[in-house]
Amino acid sequence: MRNRTVRGGSVTGLLAARGARTHRKAWAAVFAALVLTSVLLGTFALAVTSAALGHARVERYAAADLVVSGDQHTRYTAKPWGSEPETVTAGLTERVRVPERALDVVRGVPGVRAAVADRVFPVGLAGTAATGRPWDAARLAPYALRDGREPRRAGEVVVGGDARAVGARVVLRVGGADRTYRVVGLADGPRAAVYFSGGEARRLAGHAGTVDAVGVVAEEGVGTGALYGRVRDAVDEAGLRGAVTRAKGDAAGLRVLTGDGRGAAEDLTAAPARSTLLQILGAVAGTMTLIAVLVVSSTIVQALRQRGHELALLRAVGATPRQLRGAVGREVGRVAVTAAVVGAVLAVPAQLGLLALLQARGAVPSGLVLPLPPWLAAAPLVTAGVTVLVARLSALIACGRTAKVRPAQALRASPPGARRRVTGLVLLGLGVSSAGTATLQHGQAAAAAASAAAVLMVIACAVLGPWIATGAMRVLGGPMRRYGGPGGRLAAANCTAAATRLGAAITPVVLVTAFALVQLAAGATLTHEARAQARDAARADVVVRADGGLPRGALERIRAVPGVSGATEVVHSTVVLAGKEAGEPKLERLPVLGVTPQRLTRTLDPDVRKGDLAGLRPGTVALSTDRARALDAGPGSTVRLRFGDGAEGRLRVAAVYGRGLGTGDFLLARDEVLRHTSGTGRARVLVATDGAPRTLRAVGAAVPGARVDRDAAAVRDAVRVEPEDQALGEVVTGAAVGAIGAFTVIAVLSTLTLIGVGRRPELTLLRRAGAARSQLRRMLHAEAAAVAVTGLVVGTAVALIPLLAFSLAFAGALPYLPAAQAALIVGVVAATALAGTVPPVRRVLRGRYPTG
Numbered sequence: 001m002r003n004r005t006v007r008g009g010s011v012t013g014l015l016a017a018r019g020a021r022t023h024r025k026a027w028a029a030v031f032a033a034l035v036l037t038s039v040l041l042g043t044f045a046l047a048v049t050s051a052a053l054g055h056a057r058v059e060r061y062a063a064a065d066l067v068v069s070g071d072q073h074t075r076y077t078a079k080p081w082g083s084e085p086e087t088v089t090a091g092l093t094e095r096v097r098v099p100e101r102a103l104d105v106v107r108g109v110p111g112v113r114a115a116v117a118d119r120v121f122p123v124g125l126a127g128t129a130a131t132g133r134p135w136d137a138a139r140l141a142p143y144a145l146r147d148g149r150e151p152r153r154a155g156e157v158v159v160g161g162d163a164r165a166v167g168a169r170v171v172l173r174v175g176g177a178d179r180t181y182r183v184v185g186l187a188d189g190p191r192a193a194v195y196f197s198g199g200e201a202r203r204l205a206g207h208a209g210t211v212d213a214v215g216v217v218a219e220e221g222v223g224t225g226a227l228y229g230r231v232r233d234a235v236d237e238a239g240l241r242g243a244v245t246r247a248k249g250d251a252a253g254l255r256v257l258t259g260d261g262r263g264a265a266e267d268l269t270a271a272p273a274r275s276t277l278l279q280i281l282g283a284v285a286g287t288m289t290l291i292a293v294l295v296v297s298s299t300i301v302q303a304l305r306q307r308g309h310e311l312a313l314l315r316a317v318g319a320t321p322r323q324l325r326g327a328v329g330r331e332v333g334r335v336a337v338t339a340a341v342v343g344a345v346l347a348v349p350a351q352l353g354l355l356a357l358l359q360a361r362g363a364v365p366s367g368l369v370l371p372l373p374p375w376l377a378a379a380p381l382v383t384a385g386v387t388v389l390v391a392r393l394s395a396l397i398a399c400g401r402t403a404k405v406r407p408a409q410a411l412r413a414s415p416p417g418a419r420r421r422v423t424g425l426v427l428l429g430l431g432v433s434s435a436g437t438a439t440l441q442h443g444q445a446a447a448a449a450a451s452a453a454a455v456l457m458v459i460a461c462a463v464l465g466p467w468i469a470t471g472a473m474r475v476l477g478g479p480m481r482r483y484g485g486p487g488g489r490l491a492a493a494n495c496t497a498a499a500t501r502l503g504a505a506i507t508p509v510v511l512v513t514a515f516a517l518v519q520l521a522a523g524a525t526l527t528h529e530a531r532a533q534a535r536d537a538a539r540a541d542v543v544v545r546a547d548g549g550l551p552r553g554a555l556e557r558i559r560a561v562p563g564v565s566g567a568t569e570v571v572h573s574t575v576v577l578a579g580k581e582a583g584e585p586k587l588e589r590l591p592v593l594g595v596t597p598q599r600l601t602r603t604l605d606p607d608v609r610k611g612d613l614a615g616l617r618p619g620t621v622a623l624s625t626d627r628a629r630a631l632d633a634g635p636g637s638t639v640r641l642r643f644g645d646g647a648e649g650r651l652r653v654a655a656v657y658g659r660g661l662g663t664g665d666f667l668l669a670r671d672e673v674l675r676h677t678s679g680t681g682r683a684r685v686l687v688a689t690d691g692a693p694r695t696l697r698a699v700g701a702a703v704p705g706a707r708v709d710r711d712a713a714a715v716r717d718a719v720r721v722e723p724e725d726q727a728l729g730e731v732v733t734g735a736a737v738g739a740i741g742a743f744t745v746i747a748v749l750s751t752l753t754l755i756g757v758g759r760r761p762e763l764t765l766l767r768r769a770g771a772a773r774s775q776l777r778r779m780l781h782a783e784a785a786a787v788a789v790t791g792l793v794v795g796t797a798v799a800l801i802p803l804l805a806f807s808l809a810f811a812g813a814l815p816y817l818p819a820a821q822a823a824l825i826v827g828v829v830a831a832t833a834l835a836g837t838v839p840p841v842r843r844v845l846r847g848r849y850p851t852g
Contacts, residue, residue, distance in 0.1 A: 027331075027335045029299065029749070029750035029751075029753050030299055030300055030332075030335055030339075030391075030750065031335050031338070031339045032339075032746055032750060033295060033296055033299045033743075033746060033747055033750050034296060034335065034336055034339035034340060034343070034387055034391060035339045035340075035342050035343045035346070036343065036742070036743045036746055037292045037295070037296050037340075037343065037390075037743070038339060038340045038341075038342070038343020038344055038346075038347070038380070038383060038384050038387045039343040039346045039347050039350055040288055040292060040739055040740070040743060041285075041288070041289060041292060041343075041347075041380075041386060042343060042344050042346075042347025042348075042350075042351075042379065042380030042383045042384065043347045043350040043351045043354060043380075043739075044281060044284065044285035044288060045285070045347075045379040045380060045382065045383045046347060046348065046351035046372070046376060046379050046380065047281050047285075047351055047354055047355070048278065048281045048282055048285055049376055049379050050351070050355070050370045050371060050372055050376065051274060051277045051278045051281055051370060052278060053370075053371050053376075054270075054274040054277070054278075054368055054370045054371070055260040055261065055263055055264070055270070055274075055368075055369055055371075056260075056263030056264050056266055056267040056270035056271065056368060056369070057263050057266070057267065057270070057366075057367045057368070057369050058260060058262045058263040058266070059141065059263075059266060059367075060118070060133075060137070060140060060141050060266050061140050061141070061213075061262045061263075061265060061266060062140075062141055062142070062262075063139065063140050063141055063142040063217070064116075064140045064215035064216055064217060064262060065216055065217055065218040065224050065227060065258070066215075066216035066218075066227060066228060066231055066256055066257065066258055066262075067213055067214070067215055067216065067256075067257040067258075067262045067265045068098060068102060068106060068213065068214040068216065068231065068235065068254055068255070068256055068257075069096075069098060069212075069213040069214075069254070069255055069257060069264070069265035070095065070096030070097055070098055070213075070253075070254060070255070071096060071253040071254065071255050072091060072092045072095075072096055072255075072264060072268060072271060072646075073089045073090065073091055073092060073271075073646075074089065074090055074092055074576055074587065074642050074646045075087055075088070075089050075587075076088055076089075076090075076578040076585050076586075076587050077585065078580055078584075078585035080580075080583045080584050080585070081583040086584070086585050088585045088586060088587050089587065090272070090275075090576050090587035090588075090589050091268075091271040091275060091589070092268070092272075092576070092644060092645060092646050093268050093269055093272060093573075093574050093589075093644050093724075094268070094573070094574075094643070094644030094645040094646075094676055094677055094678055095120075095212060095268065095678050096645055096646055097207055097210035097211065097212065097645075098210060098211050098212070098213060098214060098254060099209065099210055099240060100117070100209050100210055100211055101238075101240075102211075102214055102235065102238070102240050102254065103115055103117050103211065103214055105234055105235060105238045105240065106214055106216055106231055106234065108234070109227070109230045109231050109234045110230060111218055111222035111226065111227050111230060112216055112217070112218065112219070112227070112231070113217045113218060113219040113220075114139075114216075114217040115214055115215070115216050115217075116136050116137055116139065116140055116214065116215045116216075116217070117136070117137070117211040117213075117214055118133060118134070118137040118140065118211060118212050118213045118214070118215060119132075119133065119134055119137075119202065119205035119211055119212050120132070120133055120205075120212050120678075121133075121174065121175075121201075121204055121206070121678070122174075122548075122549060122678070123172050123173065123174050123194050123548070124172065124173030124174070124546065124547070124548020124549045125159075125170065125172055125173075125192070125194060125548060126170070126171075126548075127546065127547055127548055127705050128192065128547050128548055129192065129547045129548055129549075130192040130193065130194050130548070131190075131192060131193050131194070132172075132174060132194050132195075132196060132201065132204060132205070133193065133194075133196070133201065134195065134196060134197070134198045134201035134202070135158055135195040135196065135197065135198070136198055137195075137215065138158075138187060138189070138195055139217075140215035140217075141188075141189060143160070143187045143188045143189040143193075144188055145158070145185050145186070145187055146186050146187065146188060147166055147185060147186040148166040148183070148184050148185030148186055149184055149185050150184070150185060150195075151184055151185070151195060151196055151197040151200070152197060153197060153200075154196075154197060154199065154200040154203075155180075155181055155182060156181065156182055156183075156184045156196075156197060157170070157172070157181045157182070157183060157184070157194050157195060157196055158183070158184060158185035158186065158187050158194075158195040159183055159186060159187070159191075159193070159195070160186075160187050160188070160189045160190050160191050160192070160193035160194075160195075161186075161189075161190070161191030161192075161193075165183070165186075166183055166184065166185060166186060167182065167183065167184075168182075168183045169181070169182055169183075170182075170183060172194065173548050173549055173551060174204045175204065175206070175552070176549060176551050176552030176553075176554075177551070177552050178551060212265075216231060224259075228256055228258055231256050232256045235254055235256065240254050260369075263367065263369075266367065267365060267367030267368070269365045269367070269368075270365050270367045270368040272589065272724065273364055273365050273368050273724075273728070274368055276724065276728060277358075277364060277368075277728060277732075280728060280729055280732050281732065284732055284733070284736045287451070287455070287736075288736065288739075288740060290455060291511065291515065291740055291743075291744070292387075292390075292743070293390050294458070294462060294511065295508060295511065295743065295744060295747040296387070296390050296391060296394060297390065297393075297394035297397070298462065298504065298507055298508060298747065298751065299747055299750050299751060300332060300391060300394040300395055301394060301397070301504075325396060328395050328396070329392055329395055329396060331395075332391050332392060332394075332395035333388065333391070333392060335391070336387065336388045336391035336392065337388055339387070340384035340385070340387040340388050341384060343380070343384060343387065344380035344381055344383070344384040345380075347380040347383070348377060348380065351372070352372070354735055355370055355372075357731060357735060358728070358732075361727065361730075361731045362727060363727045363728040363730075363731040363732070364728065420463055420464075421464065421467060423463055424460045424461075424463035424464035424467075425460075425464070427456050427457070427459055427460035427463060428456075428457060428460035428461075428464070430456050431452075431453045431454070431455075431456035431457035431460060431798075431801070431802075432453070432457070432801060434450075434452045434453035434456060434802075435450060435453035435801045435802045435804070435805040436805065437805075450518075450522075450802040450803070450806040450809075451518075451802070453801060453802040453805065454514060454515075454518045454798065454799065454802040457514070457798045457801065457802070458510065458511055458514050458515070458798055461506075461507065461510045461794060461798060462507045462510075462511075464503075465500070465503025465504060465506060465507050466500045466502075466503040467503075468503060468506060468790070468794060469495065469500075469502035469503040469506055469790070470496070472502075472506070472786065472789075472790040472793075472794075473492065473495045473496045473502070473786070476492075476495075476786050476789065476790070477492040477495070477496060480492040480782055480786070484778065484782050485775075485778065486771075486775045486779075487774070487775045487776070487777070487778025487779040487781070487782055488778065488779070488782050490766070490771070490775065490776070490779040491778075491779045491780075491782035491783045491786065492782075494779070494783065495783060495786055501755055502783075502786070502787065502790075504751060504755065505748075505751055505752055505755055505787045506787055506790050506791045506794065507751075508744055508747040508748040508751050508791075509748055509787060509788065509790075509791025509792070509795065509829055509832075510791050510794045510798060511744050511747075511795070512740075512741060512744035512745065512747075512748065512795070512825075512828075512829065513791060513792055513794075513795025513796060513798075513799065513825060513829060514795040514796075514798040514799040515737070515740055515741075515744070516737055516740075516741055517795065517796060517799035517800075517803065517817065517825065518799045518802060518803060519733050519736065519737045520733075520737060520817060520821050521799070521803050521815045521816065521817040522803065522806055522807075522815075523729065523730060523733055524816050524817055524818060524821070525803070525806075525807045525810075525811055525813065525814075525815050525816045525817075526661065526810060526811055527726075528816045529661050529662075529811040529812075529813050529816070530661040530662050530720060530722075531662070531716065531720070532662070533659040533660075533661050533662025533663070534659075534662035534663065534716045534719050534720035535662075535712070535716050536605070536607075536659065536662070537604055537605050537606050537607070537659045537662050537663050537719055538603075538604065538686070538712075538715045538716050538718070538719045539601070539602065539603055539604060539605050539688060540566075540568070540603040540604070540686035540687055540688050540715050540718075540719075541687060541688055541689045541691060541710065541715070542686075542687045542689065542696065542699065542708050542709060542710050542715065543684050543685065543686055543687070543708075543709050543714050543715050543718045544558065544684065544685040544687060544699065544700075544703055544706050544707070544708050544709075545683075545684040545685070545706065545707055545709070545718075546703070546705055546706040546707065548705070549683065550569075550683050550684075550685065550703065550706060551703065551704075551705075551706075554685065554702070554703045554706070555569045555596065555685055557702040557703065558685055558699055558702050558703065560702075561695065561698045561699050561702055562695065562698070563689050563690040563692055563694070563695030563698070564687060564688070564689050564695065564699065565599075565602050565688045565689065565690070566599040566600075566602025566603045566687070566688040567599075567603065567685055567686065567687045567688070568595055568596050568598075568599070568600055568602075568603040568604055568685065568686045569595070569596045569670055569683055569684070569685050569686075570593055570594065570595050570670070570683070570684050570686060570718060570719070571593075571594040571670055571673050571674065571677070571682055571683045571684075572591060572592070572593060572594075572682055572721065573591075573592055573594060573643070573644050573673045573676070573677050574589055574590065574591055574592060574644045574724065575589075575590055575592050575641045575642060575643055575644065575666060575668075576588065576589050576590075576641070576642040576643075576644075576646075577590060577641060577642070578640065578642065579631075589724065590664070590665055590666065590723075591664055591721045591722060591723060591724060592664050592665075592666045592667070592668055592673070592721065593663055593664050593666075593667055593668070593719075593721050594667075594668045594669060594670040594671075594672065594673030594674065595616070595667060595668075595669070595670055596669075596670050597613055597614060597615075597616040597617065597669060600613050600614075600616070601613065602688045603686040603687065603688045604663070604686060604719060605659075606622070606624075606657035606658070606659045606662075606663045606667065607657050607658035607659045608622075608655050608656070608657045608658075609625060609656050609657060609658055610634060610635050610655060610656040611634075611635035611653070611654050611655030611656055612654065612655055613654065613655050613657075613667070615654040615655070616654050616655070616667065616668075616669050617669050617671075617672075618669050618671050618672040618675075619649075619651060619652060619672070620651055620652050620653070620654040620669065621639060621641065621651040621652070621653060621654065621666055621667065621668055622653070622654050622655040622656070622657055622666070622668075623639070623653055623655075623656050623657075623665065623666060623667075624656070624657060624658070624659070624660025624663075624664070624665045624666075625656055625657070625658050625660065626660050626665065626812075627660060627665035627666070628653070628656045633653050634653060634656060635653050635654065635655060635656065636652065636653065637652070637653050638650050638651065638652055638653070639651055639653060641666070643673075643675075643676035644676050644677060645676045645677075647676055651668075655667075661810075661811060662719065662720055662721070663719060663720070663721055664721030670683075684718045685703075686715065686718060686719070687699055696708060696710070741828070745828060745832050748829075748832045748833065748836055749832060749835060749836040750836075751836070752784075752787070752832075752833065752836025752837055752840070753836055753839075753840045756836070756837060756839075756840030756841045757840050759841065760840075760841060763776060763841055777838070780837050780838050780841070781834070781837075781838070783837060784833040784834045784836075784837040784838070785830075785833075787833045787837070788829050788830045788833040788834075791829060791833075792825075792826060792829055800815070803815040
């Protein structure tokens, strides 16, 4: 028994070594596909893990051992169908404030050397946006004086950077009021920072009785861990951690932050952005994994299919099924291990490139740190192992039939069976039904159903490849024979006779077409429709804004200008909507627009369907038609919303409007929004005028230091409400489409190259039978055209069904794709099909063969 095992093992190794040497070109195509698979999986594994480790940058509190801040999360608990209650959380983008009495509580904790209150508020400095803080809080960075002294009186400030000299006078705008201050010192740190005396900072920040955060500095020799426990216990005993008062009496908690967690008290957008980044990267990584498995398995199956007769002959001469499977497994394993390791190494620079792209496009906040520690380099090794495993499983499946059947039967070619056809039709039916379900859903449920439909239909096309090829040739065969000459007739005959081979060539083309169309057209449709709705909703002629904030009374002064028919102040913020989706609890953070309702329709027309926007005031809300349908709400009913600072409100619906994609799902009164935001620096005024130049000049003169913009795009952008994750989604989707596009292009080339290599004997026989080079070249061109046309048509049909469902559910419009992107997809597919068809057989075409 032992000798038989040794001999079997040596036979397996010999067959694997001979196969690898003999079929180097075929394995080169597989090697390229596996390298790209390992690179893509490794890159997104690194990106997802880095996002999971991400945290807000620690700058202002770098010298603080602990930071006590409000809990910047809101929670919602609900019971899913047939399960225990679940709690979901969502980050808040507006400040949850800390009671001022927490300062005295923390100061009394043993081991605390200093507890410093920090108040942060927006300041307009020479027409630019800056940040105001009390000078005492500068020690938490620590920022030190480089010149001058600290501010001691209300009219004194310290500024950051070199923009001012000590003794200079500056005009600062805080809360819409302008006041002149004297610069008494210059400090380290950012230029856009202004430091006030403690009393002046308390007055300007407002929010009496609260602070933004408390920075804690430990005494010498006191460890952070021990002090953390003491401060947390003291806050608990004082009843502060579970009873911080938000607006309208909603309870929130305090958090004691250490280490990298201190940054969460500085940049409020970092935690929500990190959560969104993690979700998007995870979703894209899952899609890419599925596509990679499809492409790799298809490439390996095609490589082994070309050797079907060789493997069958080995069975016929006595090779056992175990020896055959072992030889193929070892052969594939040698290629896969090397390719996976190469891809794992390349994944690190690829991930750094993806991170640089995200930062360059502003898709992630500058305050969000995405670390890449050395130990994280092990993640691509895990994905490399997955790549090898997929390759080995694909090889076993590919040679499964040949290894199982009797040697005599292995030499016989068998057409695809009925089970394969039934499986493909079932998957196709599931995909269509999933697309139909998407039209009945709302939000992420509709997107998930449409995405599942696309994936199911692509897999169905891969399974039904031979029958799709047969159907395509019934349509294309006639024109090819009629107008293609001898080459066209040869192409039609070859494609009809080798439907399985043609189906294998079509499958990756369908994949790249469907994936690119779904990913590009979904985002383009929403963006196109949102811009159209915002353009239709914006009736104003100009928009007035100032980077440092509009002065107090600016809106009234603009309305008083002769020739102005309407002026509306708009502010942007976010709300959180709690609810259930598919039975699961969900918190959805949505952008909203706050407006002044007086003469609103002169400057903004959201297409009111029910109710009246004149009734929009604090305590009320207007809903889009889609959101009203989802909430089963209408004028007079009540909806619950959580504002950007976590405060919950019951709002009465005043109106329902139609242009929700352009102006957002919720319209609120400006004063309602400002109650829950940190400042008014983002306010803009939409102005409708008679268009006369003197009126425009008068509007500019009414608000000194403000910018009056007549550009239609600027007016539209002031009205348009964009999802917070739109820029991030566009960058990640673009990177994914580019990567998967390149990957599937390589897969198309690999598949066509493998087919071409396997056809060399057939083409040589045609040359010996008298076929001219030009005839064979036209035949190959016609076959490439058939592959490209069939793949494009089927891929477009596969993409169009879920795209229709998605577009109708989200935008109520037909799918949209820019012509340049559509032309690029067609051009890439056509060029790839041609490049993969002719070059592999060029040597056969150039050879000289006797014809007589």
